[in-house]
Amino acid sequence: MRDLDAQETYLADRLGLALDLRDLVGSGPVPQGPYAPPYGVVGFGEGWWAAQLARDFAPEFTARGTQFVLEGGYDFGRAAGAGLYAALGQSEVVRLGFQENVEVEVPSHPLSAYRYLRFLLLATQQPEALARIDRALLLERERLRPEVSLDKNPAKFLAYTLLERTPLWVVPEHYPGLAQALQQTFARIGKSLSLTPPPSALEFFVTGLEARHEQGDPIAAVILGEGESQAYAQEILESRVDTLIELPEPEAEGTLAKALCYWYRIAWTSYYLALLYGVEPGDWEVLHNLRRAAG
């Protein structure tokens, strides 16, 4: 078993993802000038979660003002299609991503969701919402970074708990897209599969483990936050899964900041898990080659 408090364990991080995790707050492009309201935000590929979080303050499409189109990743022409659609209105279309000819470059990265969202919050004149997120992420960072030893570091501890297990993300309904964002981050950094339940999840928890609960990888249910539905999930799952982990609600103001905090915790956890498996936590090389071949 590798030791997350030993320096040699970090040699697997050849691309230096730890630095990107540490320096996440404040990273990414900033608006070069004002954008006219009202705003629309539509997202594809890597931009999907930031666009979903943006439902908090903007619809998908606007016919006036500024239409942001978050591209990134494989979109099979859907982002271009959305841009064309938006251009039929009178809005200014602003494309963000790493394809050619974007107005705002956001390089492909497992942590790019923060950077898309940060740009959007600045461009739509919501610096206080961004400040709430950044304050909360900096607080999390102080507990989760590599210099903090296992006995005080919840991300390291969670990584050991998830080793050789498959997480099942149990996320409160008022965090849209968060379970999928955790699943994606856990794959892109931790290089491992995890389960996201469907809507109406309690029926799924009751039935889904009935036929085969002795087989395959042990499941680790990761329950985020508290509340009535989380309590029922816990009651159902505790006799059905291998282990049950409760993640306390982050110290953060507002759903947006809390969602980003949960995601940041799992990003650090995925990082430590990759190290425990001895795999590279970064994914640029793989995805870059894939994009050159297929993109």
Place this chain on the structure above:
Amino acid sequence: MRDLDAQETYLADRLGLALDLRDLVGSGPVPQGPYAPPYGVVGFGEGWWAAQLARDFAPEFTARGTQFVLEGGYDFGRAAGAGLYAALGQSEVVRLGFQENVEVEVPSHPLSAYRYLRFLLLATQQPEALARIDRALLLERERLRPEVSLDKNPAKFLAYTLLERTPLWVVPEHYPGLAQALQQTFARIGKSLSLTPPPSALEFFVTGLEARHEQGDPIAAVILGEGESQAYAQEILESRVDTLIELPEPEAEGTLAKALCYWYRIAWTSYYLALLYGVEPGDWEVLHNLRRAAG
């Protein structure tokens, strides 16, 4: 190994789910009178997928006309909240589900999505859309029912292929909610877990199996339909999963009918899989008890 062409295998179906699968077309409540347009459809619990499919022809909320609130399952007050919200407008609020005091009773059932959708299509005067679905489902039924032997029955064949494997549903983007609906049906009838990928799934496929692809249950990628993104998914996954299954596009007109066909196929497959595992395919007893305790 149990034999799906032998009668004794069907003894595990004590609650007679095969009859519900066979007689699905035309089942469920019908409108007793006209409902005034425009229409809004919002869904919770078991009603979630029907409501999502209804985005094809109605928004979530309407302030005039008729507001349908699909309840069902645990909703922790969200359906009641939505009803109250809708009642603030001038629309007539019609509640469907199995809670007390609903206007239209739809009993809890693993196949209830069809019944919610059927009622909605009739209530919103779209009999031809329902007829397209029903024609397609009847065609599927002729290929999938128990009397059709394994060598001619794709659902039986798929059940054997998925035995002791974990499916990963690879669904084209233009079928919203279908992957989750398959996951839920596979749990409620097949009593087994399956994986749904996040948006921007290709990055997930490339990275998610890297650390642990030798461990745990073998993954069976189930690829629905064809197209550019499905071809890339197949190319990425074929070297990474244990087996790869291509489900051809159903003979059906329109996305709604095709979506229901895929779902019906997986419902039959889940039924056969439950029989192969020797578990009860129905789930009424379990869920009924759960609801009495917690609902």
